[in-house]
Amino acid sequence: MRVCVNLRNEPTGSSESERPSSVVTKGVPPPDSCNQLQPEKPTSAQVRLKKQIKVKEFLVAEGKGAHGWAARDASGHLSPFNFSRRVPRDGDVTIKVLFCGLCHTDLHVIKNEWGNAMYPLVPGHEIVGVVTGVGPGVTKFKAGDTVGVGYFVDSCRSCESCGKGYESYCPQLVQTSNGVDLLDGATTQGGFSDVLVVSQHYVVRVPESLPPDGAAPLLCAGITVFSPMVQYGLNAPGKHLGVVGLGGLGHLGVKFGKAFGMTVTVISTSPSKREEALDRLGADAFLVSRDPE
Ligand SMILES: [Zn+2]
Ligand SMILES: [Zn+2]
Numbered sequence: 001m002r003v004c005v006n007l008r009n010e011p012t013g014s015s016e017s018e019r020p021s022s023v024v025t026k027g028v029p030p031p032d033s034c035n036q037l038q039p040e041k042p043t044s045a046q047v048r049l050k051k052q053i054k055v056k057e058f059l060v061a062e063g064k065g066a067h068g069w070a071a072r073d074a075s076g077h078l079s080p081f082n083f084s085r086r087v088p089r090d091g092d093v094t095i096k097v098l099f100c101g102l103c104h105t106d107l108h109v110i111k112n113e114w115g116n117a118m119y120p121l122v123p124g125h126e127i128v129g130v131v132t133g134v135g136p137g138v139t140k141f142k143a144g145d146t147v148g149v150g151y152f153v154d155s156c157r158s159c160e161s162c163g164k165g166y167e168s169y170c171p172q173l174v175q176t177s178n179g180v181d182l183l184d185g186a187t188t189q190g191g192f193s194d195v196l197v198v199s200q201h202y203v204v205r206v207p208e209s210l211p212p213d214g215a216a217p218l219l220c221a222g223i224t225v226f227s228p229m230v231q232y233g234l235n236a237p238g239k240h241l242g243v244v245g246l247g248g249l250g251h252l253g254v255k256f257g258k259a260f261g262m263t264v265t266v267i268s269t270s271p272s273k274r275e276e277a278l279d280r281l282g283a284d285a286f287l288v289s290r291d292p293e
Contacts, residue, residue, distance in 0.1 A: 063087040064094065068193030070120040074112040081120055083189060085197040086181070093141050093200050094133040095149070100191035101126030101216040104248070105151075109178050118178055124191030125151045125176040126219040128212040138200050146206040149191065150219035151175060153202045154182055167202075217252070225252045229260070237261030244289070246273045246281075254281040 063085040070081035088094060106123035108114050127149040131141050141147060155162050155170035162170050174182055177190025206215050218226075229235055234257070241257040243250050244267045254277065257264040265285040266277035277283040 063197060064195055066189070066193045066195045068122040068189060070122045070189075070192075071110040071117070072120045074110075074117065076107075076111050078110070078123075078192065081122060081193075083120075083122075083193075085195055086184065086186065088133070088135040088197055089183075089199070090135055090137040091199050091201070092135040092197050093131055093138055093147070093203050094135075095127070095129040095147060095196040095198065095203070096132045097127055097129040097191050097194055097196055099128045099213045099216045100124040101220065103220050105220070106177070106190075116178065118187045121178050121187070122189035122192050123177050124193070125149070126216045126221070127176070127191035127196060128206055128216045128219070129196065132195075134200075140200045141203060141205070146208060146212060148204045148206045148215060148219045149176060149196060149198055149202060150204070150223060153179070153188060153198050155202075156182075157201070221249055222252055225249050226256055229253070229256055234262070235260040239263070240265070242267055243283070244268075246277055251281060254283050258282050 066083050066085050068081050068083065069078040070083075071078055072081075085094075086092075102124075103126060106125070109117055110121065110123055111117075129147060129149075131143050131145045131147055133143060134141055152167060152173050153176045154172075154174035155167040156172040157167075159170055159172075161167060167173065172182060174180065174188060176188060179188040180186070181188055204219075206212060234241060237260065239262050241253070241262045241264045243253040243257065243264060246254070246266055246268050250266070254264050254266060258281075263285075264283045265287060266273065266281075266283045267287045267289050268274075268277070269289050271288050274286045277286045
């Protein structure tokens with residue numbers, strides 16, 4: 001209920017509860033025309049209309065109140081933001097957020113450096129938390145499970161990429177933060193908040209053996225490095241791996257390489273990275289790329 005009050009206090013009309021209708025109704029017949037369209041197979045307009053009606057249902061029944069940190073302009077500053085998560089749909093998981101990593105993509109989006117920021121904007125897509133509730137049809141998770149959510153929270157689920165498990169290439173990918181929900185048109189808000197509602201298809205299990213804070217960066221930076229290393233056979237013991245640059249992804253490249261049993265050389269422009277590469281991360285060798293020898 002606290003969130004209801006806060007939403008009404010939003011001065012600009014840009015709260016999540018008001019944004020969707022203007023987005024989803026674009027180009028869609030008004031509800032009164034529904035009865036005029038009764039072919040056996042629903043037309044695409046009808047499908048869109050059903051989605052529009054669903055939006056109204058969601059808006060009438062407000063979801064769980066959430067408290068987060070949002071960017072409201074391109075200044076780079078975040079400030080407290082109260083909003084409402086969606087009412088859980090079939091297959092949705094409700095998550096209490098414990099930790100969220102900070103990816104450089106968040107910084108680009110917060111500052112609108114890619115020109116696509118939809119303020120107010122809650123960043124964060126390296127999320128680890130605990131399941132607090134599951135909706136009808138959830139089979140993969142139960143309350144109490146430690147889980148993670150990465151860069152995206154929905155996709156079309158029917159294209160070739162989705163069929164192969166490469167949802168990240170889906171043309172209708174919905175980003176976890178600053179994305180557009182495929183059903184209700186709301187702006188998705190990320191993990192710099194206390195609660196998340198996500199379809200179980202886009203939630204991964206975090207093993208109990210992993211510290212949840214350390215696991216969070218694996219949800220974007222980690223998979224960005226891990227996936228191509230495995231795909232191109234760089235996970236074989238005895239192979240030599242060169243990691244160019246130690247600035248985030250490089251850290252993970254070194255750690256994965258060592259975990260795979262590889263001999264790892266860090267190549268950096270900065271001699272000051274030597275100690276971190278060799279002593280902290282366990283690389284086998286260190287080269288300064290500017291060294292003429
Ligand atoms: Zn990221
Ligand atoms: Zn798809």
